Amino acid sequence: MATYKVTANSLRLRSTPNSETHRNIIAVLSNGQLVEKIADSVPDWWEVRILQSGAAAATGFVAHRFLQAVQSAAVPSPPLVSNAFLASLVKPVHMTENRTSVVRNVITGRAYPLGEPNRPFRDRSTVPAASASIHNIVNWINVEQSDRYAPNSTSTYCNIYAHDYCYLNGAYLPRVWWSSRALIDLSNRIQVPVQYGQTVNELNANSLLRWFLEWGDDFGWKRVFDLNELQTEANRGKVCIISARNANENRSGHICAVVPENNLQKATRNADGSVKIPLQSQAGRVNKKYFNNSLWWLTPTFADFGYFVHE
Known part of the structure; x- marks a missing residue:
């Protein structure tokens, strides 16, 4: 699946592809957050999966105009020194x-x-x-x-x-x-x-x-x-x-x-x-x-x- 990064200062991840209510907000994605496209949804919306340290997290819908494709080589590599250490x-x-x-x-x-x-x-x-x-x-x-x-x-x-x-x-x-x-x-x-x-x-x-x-x-x-x-x-x-x-x-x-x-x-x-x-x-x-x-x-x-x- 293709990887994208958030270009807006903040982008709301929603449980449904609908911005007319606030009750469907799952999370707020920060600028640069990586997501994986799952599928097209209704016009202007994609279903995506959050990527956290290379691992999958929540899924939901975002307005895809605030996403930019990321080449695989541009995806950050794990740090040489682990965060746990x-x-x-x-x-x-x-x-x-x-x-x-x-x-x-x-x-x-x-x-x-x-x-x-x-x-x-x-x-x-x-x-x-x-x-x-x-x-x-x-x-x-x-x-x-x-x-x-x-x-x-x-x-x-x-x-x-x-x-x-x-x-x-x-x-x-x-x-x-x-x-x-x-x-x-x-x-x-x-x-x-x-x-x-x-x-x-x-x-x-x-x-x-x-x-x-x-x-x-x-x-x-x-x-x-x-x-x-x-x-x-x-x-x-x-x-x-x-x-x-x-x-x-x-x-x-x-x-x-x-x-x-x-x-x-x-x-x-x-x-x-x-x-x-x-x-x-x-x-x-x-x-x-x-x-x-x-x-x-x-x-x-x-x-x-x-x-x-x-x-």
Whole structure:
């Protein structure tokens, strides 16, 4: 099959060849993204398959005028040094853990993980135990009432909530991440101390999507492209995240958790049982322990998004 690259700044991959609705958007392809043509569709549309590091990923439909043929010799070769080897030199980083002063009901220490002595963690012994313990974490964090996540006139704290949610669930999502200089030093096997504002910096919601796309695979995150799969994985007691980047880099992106369904909380489903809107939990302009009434990442506010799953 022929290989093409995206020539637009961004190109929406859709489940149907139709741009009159936003509900069919599967992913947003960046400039230079490689795809493989599967077949012609209706006029102006092709069915394509995303190519990620030489491996096939999601399939869908794109407007083919934004694609340019790529000669086989121009397709990038695998790097001489594997990404896995480079990632092995870059470890997860946190500000000091287990600080008992970092609690839900204070607004200081947001760069640090929660340190309350009796904080809950995910029980991964069985699927039911994992799902139940995720709800226990959501209820314990109590995002609607805890000062740590309360929005103010200038800031919202979706990134703090997502980090705390993942931390208690045993999935690494950075609150702070290595600086460019620190990453160079780490790749050269130089030990780097954790120094706020020098070797590590806080990540906002826009930066977190970039982190997922660049580093997520190396820290146990799998990108998926289907809401049914995302909700199913959450129902199996896995950690599931929706991350989106604002079209205006000076405005906040957003990130939220997709949580397991139970007898009290459900995703919104279509008549055939497929997921229409997943069951979500977030901090933001409005903090919500649970909600199932918004496909917020598909609105024009956001330039790119992704669904991510961690065991």
